[in-house]
Amino acid sequence: RMQPGAFSTKPFVHDYWEEVYVLSGDLVSGHDGTGAGGEAFGPNTHACRPPGTPHGPVISKTGCLLIEIHTYDPV
Numbered sequence: 001r002m003q004p005g006a007f008s009t010k011p012f013v014h015d016y017w018e019e020v021y022v023l024s025g026d027l028v029s030g031h032d033g034t035g036a037g038g039e040a041f042g043p044n045t046h047a048c049r050p051p052g053t054p055h056g057p058v059i060s061k062t063g064c065l066l067i068e069i070h071t072y073d074p075v
Contacts, residue, residue, distance in 0.1 A: 002064050022043055
C-alpha cells in the first residue's frame with residue numbers, strides 16, 4: 001500500500017522477477033525524482049519486470065493498493 005503523495009526518488013533494479021498488479025488508486029512510474037512527469041497506471045494494471053530491469057521512481061498521487069510478487073529464478 002502507498003499513501004497519497006508517497007514517492008521514491010531513484011530508479012529500482014532488482015535481481016529477481018517482479019510482478020505488480022494495481023488493485024486500486026494510481027501508480028505513476030518514471031517521474032523526475034521530485035514527483036513530476038512519468039506514466040500513470042490505474043486499477044487492473046499489471047507489470048512484469050525481469051531481473052535487472054530499471055524501473056521507477058514511483059509516486060502515488062491518490063494512494064494505491066498493490067499486489068507484488070517477487071520470484072527468483074531457480075538455479
